[in-house]
Amino acid sequence: MLLVALLFPVAIEIPYDGVDQDGDGVDLVDVDRDGFVGVLAFGPDCADNNPDVHPGARDVPDDLVDADCGGSDRRDRRLWARRR
Ligand SMILES: [Ca+2]
Numbered sequence: 001m002l003l004v005a006l007l008f009p010v011a012i013e014i015p016y017d018g019v020d021q022d023g024d025g026v027d028l029v030d031v032d033r034d035g036f037v038g039v040l041a042f043g044p045d046c047a048d049n050n051p052d053v054h055p056g057a058r059d060v061p062d063d064l065v066d067a068d069c070g071g072s073d074r075r076d077r078r079l080w081a082r083r084r
Pocket residue numbers: 013014015016017018019020021027028
């Protein structure tokens with residue numbers, strides 16, 4: 001297998017460039033493989049390097065991470081009401 005790997009090196013796939021470098025038939029547009037295409041390929045995944053972040057993911061309030069790609073981190077209204 002090592003000889004085969006040396007004779008036919010697998011090309012490194014460059015995501016979002018519209019070119020299928022590794023010959024699997026498609027350009028790589030879901031780098032973290034969470035099932036959502038990255039925004040750089042006009043998909044909905046706002047963090048295509050983090051499988052925990054995608055539309056529909058649970059957005060933990062006030063952790064400064066927009067986990068559901070809703071545009072901003074969720075705020076815990078009860079917590080903010082208490083602080084006032
Ligand atoms: Ca590519």
